[in-house]
Amino acid sequence: MYTGTGAGSACLDACIRYAREKGIGRILIVSNRRCVQAVHLYRKFGFQEIPVDREQFPFQRADIAFEMRL
16 A cells, blocks of 8 residues: 555664664564565665574564664
8 A cells, every 4th residue: 555655664764763873783674575575675775684593583474584783
């Protein structure tokens, strides 16, 4: 419904700015490869793909993880 409006970029940008303001060292996102638009957005913002930590995130649907060091 809101695809292409820039809402996702605006939300993610706000989250990154908030994390920086609070001195948070990294942001970790766990998702699913079928969420193609979300995965594209994370890469566009410079998140790096990392292995999914199955101990921390044992969810079957979580098959991709991203990290951004701040």
